[in-house]
Amino acid sequence: MQDLTWRETLLIYTNPRVITMTFLGFSGGLPFLLVFSTLTAWLTEGNVSRSTIGFFAWIGITYSTKVLWAPVVDSIPIPFLTKILGQRRSWMLIGQIGIACGLVLMSLIGPSDLLILSCCAFLVAFSSATQDVAIDAFRIESAEPEYQGAMSAAYVFGYRLALLVAGAGALYLAEYFSWTISYIIMATLMLVGVITVVLVAEPDRQSEAFALELSAIGLRRWFTRAVAGPFIDFFSRNGKVAFIILLFIAVFRLSDIAMGIMATPFYLDMGYTKTEIANVAKVFGFFMSIAGSLICGVLVVKWGLMRPLLIGAVAVAVTNLLFASLSVLEPKVSYLAIVISADNISGGFAATAFIAYLSSLTNRAYTATQYALFSSLMTLPGKFISGFSGLVVDNFGYFEFFVVAAMLGIPAILLVVWLSRYERAQLVSQP
Numbered sequence: 001m002q003d004l005t006w007r008e009t010l011l012i013y014t015n016p017r018v019i020t021m022t023f024l025g026f027s028g029g030l031p032f033l034l035v036f037s038t039l040t041a042w043l044t045e046g047n048v049s050r051s052t053i054g055f056f057a058w059i060g061i062t063y064s065t066k067v068l069w070a071p072v073v074d075s076i077p078i079p080f081l082t083k084i085l086g087q088r089r090s091w092m093l094i095g096q097i098g099i100a101c102g103l104v105l106m107s108l109i110g111p112s113d114l115l116i117l118s119c120c121a122f123l124v125a126f127s128s129a130t131q132d133v134a135i136d137a138f139r140i141e142s143a144e145p146e147y148q149g150a151m152s153a154a155y156v157f158g159y160r161l162a163l164l165v166a167g168a169g170a171l172y173l174a175e176y177f178s179w180t181i182s183y184i185i186m187a188t189l190m191l192v193g194v195i196t197v198v199l200v201a202e203p204d205r206q207s208e209a210f211a212l213e214l215s216a217i218g219l220r221r222w223f224t225r226a227v228a229g230p231f232i233d234f235f236s237r238n239g240k241v242a243f244i245i246l247l248f249i250a251v252f253r254l255s256d257i258a259m260g261i262m263a264t265p266f267y268l269d270m271g272y273t274k275t276e277i278a279n280v281a282k283v284f285g286f287f288m289s290i291a292g293s294l295i296c297g298v299l300v301v302k303w304g305l306m307r308p309l310l311i312g313a314v315a316v317a318v319t320n321l322l323f324a325s326l327s328v329l330e331p332k333v334s335y336l337a338i339v340i341s342a343d344n345i346s347g348g349f350a351a352t353a354f355i356a357y358l359s360s361l362t363n364r365a366y367t368a369t370q371y372a373l374f375s376s377l378m379t380l381p382g383k384f385i386s387g388f389s390g391l392v393v394d395n396f397g398y399f400e401f402f403v404v405a406a407m408l409g410i411p412a413i414l415l416v417v418w419l420s421r422y423e424r425a426q427l428v429s430q431p
Contacts, residue, residue, distance in 0.1 A: 102121070234370055276333055309350075
């Protein structure tokens with residue numbers, strides 16, 4: 001695969017399976033902002049207190065704990081539906097139906113009843129996380145490892161496009177029509193995922209038939225195979241290095257997650273207007289992140305995984321230093337555009353490389369559970385540390401904050417260098 005010409009390498013994006021991931025990425029990304037930043041805008045206009053709005057952030061824990069029910073998605077068939085669509089497509093469809101129903105209910109309830117609204121938002125988040133588990137498994141099982149970079153890039157493109165629709169698009173609809181109309185239209189757009197699931201074929205997968213008997217023996221057998229099996233398999237395949245791999249997964253995104261939550265407050269405090277932020281950070285930044293993803297997808301095919309991973313880790317840390325420089329300059333849109341370009345290109349590049357790397361770690365007999373473990377571990381440490389970001393800004397300032405965020409990227413750089421050398425040593429030692 002690495003001997004292909006550049007033209008042959010670029011043609012990988014015309015592969016039907018790669019194109020499919022764009023539509024599934026859109027389906028995966030659409031719900032995310034609708035239970036986060038877009039929802040907080042609706043709550044703010046509904047005169048909900050800031051403290052109460054903050055509690056809605058806890059809904060996001062659902063995305064970081066999906067590993068807990070991933071074994072069910074991985075192994076338990078849905079009556080009648082799985083026979084028709086297969087394991088992956090049936091669970092994707094169930095997730096999409098849950099998302100659409102939750103969004104419609106949210107549109108009808110709104111801030112008038114916060115308890116019921118939060119339950120509906122939880123339904124959307126839970127269904128979205130379930131869909132993510134099934135989509136990740138579908139993606140990994142649909143193509144060989146050398147294609148995973150392009151598959152990831154296509155998924156990221158669809159996901160980012162959905163974020164643009166659910167962010168700026170939903171706000172425009174709410175401004176010109178109403179929040180109810182906005183959320184109903186967002187629910188309708190889930191048809192993109194539904195139609196894709198109906199049209200695509202179920203991937204081949206290496207798995208045992210998990211026939212769950214309603215007995216203690218049946219439950220014990222299912223737990224051993226579906227729950228314990230994926231973890232036992234991962235550690236048996238990787239040995240002691242498994243702990244280093246898990247540490248690398250936990251720290252790779254520390255730098256960008258830690259700074260991400262303070263990005264918009266930083267722009268506003270620097271004196272940039274909301275229009276400038278929307279035009280540069282959202283719309284222009286969207287295209288830059290897609291460019292980074294596409295570039296990385298090609299380089300993974302051409303070079304393999306480890307070199308793009310290293311480039312991504314270094315680039316993400318360096319862009320935080322660019323933000324530090326921006327904090328001491330006067331607010332000019334040209335400065336903002338330069339930093340946003342670097343940040344989104346590096347972010348899209350690093351995310352694509354990392355998704356491809358996580359995909360390569362999975363055993364296709366336990367795809368959903370193992371990938372859910374990796375993706376949960378990927379976000380939890382960053383989310384925890386980002387909670388202290390405001391304290392750093394208040395007590396020290398933005399310059400110091402972004403320098404610290406850049407330093408959080410150093411462990412990831414060191415670990416990817418170590419893993420690259422370990423991988424080369426393993427190849428050399430093979431007969």
